[in-house]
Amino acid sequence: MRTRFQESFGMDHRREAAGRLASSVVALLALAGATEAFAQASTGALSSTVQQYQADVAWLADDAREGRGMQSEGLVESGEWLIDQFRAIGLEPAGEDGYRDPFVAQVMFPDPDQPDNPHAGERRPVEAFNVVGRIEAGAKQRLEGVIVVGAHYDHLGMGGEGSLEAGVVAIHNGADDNASGTAALLTVARDLVSRSDELRRDVWFVAFSLEEKGLLGSSTFVREPTGGLEVEEVYAMLNMDMVGRLTDDKLQVLGGGSAEEWDDIVAPLCEEARLECKIGGDGFGSSDQSSFFAAGVPVLHFFTGTHSEYHKSSDDADLINAEGGVRVATLVSDVAVATANRAEPLTYVEAKERQSQRMAFKVTLGIVPDYAGPSDGSPGLLLSGVRPEGPGGQAGLERGDIIVGMGDAEIATIEDYMKVLSTTEPGSTMPVTVVRNGERVVLEVSFEE
Numbered sequence: 429m430r431t432r433f434q435e436s437f438g439m440d441h442r443r444e445a446a447g448r449l450a451s452s453v454v455a456l457l458a459l460a461g462a463t464e465a466f467a468q469a470s471t472g473a474l475s476s477t478v479q480q481y482q483a484d485v486a487w488l489a490d491d492a493r494e495g496r497g498m499q500s501e502g503l504v505e506s507g508e509w510l511i512d513q514f515r516a517i518g519l520e521p522a523g524e525d526g527y528r529d530p531f532v533a534q535v536m537f538p539d540p541d542q543p544d545n546p547h548a549g550e551r552r553p554v555e556a557f558n559v560v561g562r563i564e565a566g567a568k569q570r571l572e573g574v575i576v577v578g579a580h581y582d583h584l585g586m587g588g589e590g591s592l593e594a595g596v597v598a599i600h601n602g603a604d605d606n607a608s609g610t611a612a613l614l615t616v617a618r619d620l621v622s623r624s625d626e627l628r629r630d631v632w633f634v635a636f637s638l639e640e641k642g643l644l645g646s647s648t649f650v651r652e653p654t655g656g657l658e659v660e661e662v663y664a665m666l667n668m669d670m671v672g673r674l675t676d677d678k679l680q681v682l683g684g685g686s687a688e689e690w691d692d693i694v695a696p697l698c699e700e701a702r703l704e705c706k707i708g709g710d711g712f713g714s715s716d717q718s719s720f721f722a723a724g725v726p727v728l729h730f731f732t733g734t735h736s737e738y739h740k741s742s743d744d745a746d747l748i749n750a751e752g753g754v755r756v757a758t759l760v761s762d763v764a765v766a767t768a769n770r771a772e773p774l775t776y777v778e779a780k781e782r783q784s785q786r787m788a789f790k791v792t793l794g795i796v797p798d799y800a801g802p803s804d805g806s807p808g809l810l811l812s813g814v815r816p817e818g819p820g821g822q823a824g825l826e827r828g829d830i831i832v833g834m835g836d837a838e839i840a841t842i843e844d845y846m847k848v849l850s851t852t853e854p855g856s857t858m859p860v861t862v863v864r865n866g867e868r869v870v871l872e873v874s875f876e877e
């Protein structure tokens with residue numbers, strides 16, 4: 429079926445060209461009486477992609493990677509392996525140092541004597557790195573902005589905080605979470621490198637680290653993108669986290685409500701891919717797309733759903749549906765091309781206030797905290813997003829501000845902030861002190877009735 433969507437995004441051209449090429453190849457082969465051989469060859473190509481995918485998942489989710497936990501050799505080794513893959517695929521390096529985007533995040537370490545008390549821990553700096561590569565748009569008529577395709581490559585290591593198996597010390601291989609998405613990221617990169625002439629926008633590939641510790645790699649990238657990129661230039665972000673368990677062709681496309689146009693763009697591509705996509709939801713979710721959405725970028729998170737091995741040591745490679753992972757990656761490739769070639773802007777849709785916030789407190793400030801905290805480790809609550817119509821936005825709070833005081837209280841951590849919110853009455857006003865570009869600014873916030 430021919431849709432308006434295909435006309436307006438120039439998809440027909442590619443499909444026709446591909447069709448012409450395929451049919452002339454078939455004609456030649458038919459002349460040689462080799463149509464059957466051709467059919468076998470194309471199945472072979474598909475299965476080699478699936479085999480490659482499976483091998484990539486198996487490598488990342490091997491016990492030798494130690495569950496890719498924070499500060500483990502296995503995580504460093506995985507990042508270095510990804511650098512080699514990015515290079516072999518032919519992506520251009522786009523990190524701070526080659527493909528590498530090193531960062532230091534402040535991470536809360538629980539007190540071993542009282543592991544359940546979130547206030548008893550200690551914040552310590554942790555080093556990690558994202559892996560960043562890029563495909564330059566090869567089409568003649570280029571468009572402004574870039575597409576970011578991402579997946580996190582870290583996981584829970586030996587368990588502990590974040591594991592759903594309390595007290596179990598065992599390698600958490602994270603085959604679905606998120607070797608599956610990382611392998612899919614490589615699959616998309618291989619595909620788009622071969623299609624770079626079709627692209628009107630550059631496509632960036634980012635393998636994020638320390639997602640499991642609070643989206644630390646992605647929030648760092650959004651705050652300080654590499655290669656001279658500004659987050660405002662990101663036209664859309666496509667995230668793959670847990671895409672290895674495709675069942676009955678059912679795929680969740682979360683964040684489908686983060687731009688008005690997503691449904692029209694994604695639904696026909698899902699249909700072509702014979703995937704039953706559930707498209708919807710705002711851009712806040714429990715993965716790296718949240719960091720981009722908070723900064724005003726339309727996002728999608730591809731997700732094959734949760735399961736009983738989620739965040740357990742049993743999330744292993746032999747449970748991965750490799751063919752399904754490749755099918756998701758192929759869809760993401762198509763969405764990336766459609767998005768890279770769309771001339772009109774996407775209409776970003778603000779999230780409605782999150783219900784959990786409403787339930788916990790009588791008031792809301794309308795901000796999104798950056799869990800990584802200020803990059804120099806100084807105390808305060810760093811804002812990765814501000815809803816313009818919320819009380820904070822109305823008072824003049826901006827993304828990047830660091831809240832250090834509210835009323836009489838000093839704000840050093842997110843817990844301090846929550847404590848103030850929990851005792852604040854609707855209709856009250858309060859001075860909020862922020863550090864902005866190194867200077868203290870006091871803003872008067874009026875909380876809604």
Ligand SMILES: [Zn+2]
Nearest residue numbers: 605606640739
């Ligand atoms: Zn996870």
